[in-house]
Amino acid sequence: MRFRRPGPAPAADDVADPGRGIELRGVSHRYGDRPVLDGLDLTLTEARIGVVGANGSGKSTLARLLNGLVVPSEGRVLVDGLDTRTQVRAVRRRVGFVFQDPDAQIVLPTVAEDVAYGLENQGVPADERAARVAEVLERYGLAGHADHPAHLLSGGQKQLLAIAGVLVMRPARIVFDEPTTLLDLVNARRVAELIAGLEQQVVVVTHQLDLLDGFDRVLVVDRGRVVEDAAPGPAVAAYRALMADR
Amino acid sequence: MTLALYVPRASVVHRLPAGAKLLALAVLAVALFVLPTLTAAAAALLATVAVGLLVARLPVAVLARQARAVVWWLGALLVVHALTTDLRTGAHVALRLLTLVVAAAVVTATTRVSAMVAVVEWLCAPLRLVGVRPARVGLTIAMALRFIPVLVERADRIRAAQAARGGSPRGVRALRTTVAPLLVQVLQMAHDVSEALDARGADDVPPPRRRRSPTSEVPR
Numbered sequence: 001m002r003f004r005r006p007g008p009a010p011a012a013d014d015v016a017d018p019g020r021g022i023e024l025r026g027v028s029h030r031y032g033d034r035p036v037l038d039g040l041d042l043t044l045t046e047a048r049i050g051v052v053g054a055n056g057s058g059k060s061t062l063a064r065l066l067n068g069l070v071v072p073s074e075g076r077v078l079v080d081g082l083d084t085r086t087q088v089r090a091v092r093r094r095v096g097f098v099f100q101d102p103d104a105q106i107v108l109p110t111v112a113e114d115v116a117y118g119l120e121n122q123g124v125p126a127d128e129r130a131a132r133v134a135e136v137l138e139r140y141g142l143a144g145h146a147d148h149p150a151h152l153l154s155g156g157q158k159q160l161l162a163i164a165g166v167l168v169m170r171p172a173r174i175v176f177d178e179p180t181t182l183l184d185l186v187n188a189r190r191v192a193e194l195i196a197g198l199e200q201q202v203v204v205v206t207h208q209l210d211l212l213d214g215f216d217r218v219l220v221v222d223r224g225r226v227v228e229d230a231a232p233g234p235a236v237a238a239y240r241a242l243m244a245d246r
Numbered sequence: 247m248t249l250a251l252y253v254p255r256a257s258v259v260h261r262l263p264a265g266a267k268l269l270a271l272a273v274l275a276v277a278l279f280v281l282p283t284l285t286a287a288a289a290a291l292l293a294t295v296a297v298g299l300l301v302a303r304l305p306v307a308v309l310a311r312q313a314r315a316v317v318w319w320l321g322a323l324l325v326v327h328a329l330t331t332d333l334r335t336g337a338h339v340a341l342r343l344l345t346l347v348v349a350a351a352v353v354t355a356t357t358r359v360s361a362m363v364a365v366v367e368w369l370c371a372p373l374r375l376v377g378v379r380p381a382r383v384g385l386t387i388a389m390a391l392r393f394i395p396v397l398v399e400r401a402d403r404i405r406a407a408q409a410a411r412g413g414s415p416r417g418v419r420a421l422r423t424t425v426a427p428l429l430v431q432v433l434q435m436a437h438d439v440s441e442a443l444d445a446r447g448a449d450d451v452p453p454p455r456r457r458r459s460p461t462s463e464v465p466r
């Protein structure tokens with residue numbers, strides 16, 4: 001399906017500097033007049049970064065800032081030096097996003113068509129598209145389902161499909177917002193292993209703390225602020241202590 | 247749900263371009279009406295079933311399912327004609343309809359949604375002149391096909407949740423107790439889906455034939 005006329009992408013990438021990672025500079029955010037994030041200054045360069053915190057603490061909002069789905073009310077978010085406010089298209093090509101509910105992110109009827117969707121948006125030629133889709137489906141055990149209706153997949157397969165639809169676009173960084181919350185133990189483990197094996201930089205928001213084993217850095221978010229920023233061991237301990245006091 | 251009927255097979259019928267199959271379907275429909283004999287209709291039905299089962303190698307169940315969906319309708323046609331005209335005319339009309347239903351089933355079972363949508367986009371191409379973007383029309387159809395089963399499932403889930411707590415509303419009350427929560431879920435989902443589309447580059451290329459407003463994104 002051509003959902004878009006092929007054409008060159010905006011060439012904003014040439015000013016990008018991949019070494020800079022994701023930077024938040026004086027970021028605050030409010031929905032209407034309700035403050036959700038308050039004065040964040042972060043530089044995210046590590047390969048594996050986790051984000052934990054209570055319900056409603058602002059984790060999803062923080063995650064959405066990283067690829068321009070949300071633009072901060074104050075301050076700037078830079079991805080490899082590209083501002084999410086003014087260069088959102090270039091930013092989204094670099095930062096993929098996986099949501100909690102796979103049903104909402106599978107947008108086309110069959111497995112292969114859905115995986116191809118993002119590539120069509122990028123104007124990738126049909127034969128290269130087919131090759132890349134086939135390769136990704138093969139790698140994530142979905143090759144036998146290429147022509148199957150997406151709604152017949154199991155919950156775990158749907159989440160794998162959603163992830164495949166992002167990976168096929170080869171972003172340099174991927175943000176996951178609670179990718180295992182709706183999955184059973186087996187599928188959650190598969191997704192965890194998949195994430196562990198990625199070569200991309202990964203930021204994972206999660207309530208499943210064992211997903212963070214082996215991560216480089218974990219942020220604890222509370223009431224819109226980062227209250228702890230450390231290795232998984234101390235960060236998770238601080239999070240547990242924080243929750244024990246409630 | 248009987249949507250997304252594609253049945254993968256390596257057959258000539260599968261390989262035919264979607265446009266050709268849709269054209270053949272249209273020709274068949276016209277032919278059935280200009281050749282108004284019972285034998286012609288019966289022959290057409292036999293030929294269609296043969297193409298579906300023998301050439302395209304579709305399972306009988308796929309065609310039977312579609313035929314079953316209209317069986318009451320066919321019966322009603324037969325009865326109405328038997329009462330008002332004669333049984334032979336009734337049989338002819340019913341046979342004609344059944345042939346078209348089976349033929350349509352053969353086309354949908356051998357054609358990917360994407361190929362079908364591409365034909366629709368092609369047919370919509372002249373509408374470009376009045377500002378319609380055919381690609382968007384195609385995306386809309388494909389997304390509708392994707393989300394109808396999802397919505398059916400959500401509605402089932404709401405009904406099951408209510409039944410689990412002893413509710414089994416009917417009539418106007420059911421409308422209120424099922425439709426209202428479903429609507430809330432649909433709106434939430436529409437928001438989530440639009441975010442997912444954005445995240446996968448839905449607006450990666452600016453809309454054609456529209457001047458950029460000074461406030462919109464300017465790639466540097």
Ligand SMILES: Nc1ncnc2c1ncn2[C@@H]1O[C@H](COP(=O)(O)OP(=O)(O)OP(=O)(O)O)[C@@H](O)[C@H]1O
Binds near residue numbers: 036054056059060
């Ligand atoms: N689009 C929105 N409009 C208005 N308020 C919002 C919106 N999205 C989130 N909020 C509010 O902002 C606050 C932070 O929400 P956010 O989704 O970032 O929290 P979270 O840490 O991800 O929570 P959870 O663990 O439940 O997913 C919440 O109080 C929420 O109600």
Ligand SMILES: [Mg+2]
Binds near residue numbers: 059060177
């Ligand atoms: Mg959240």
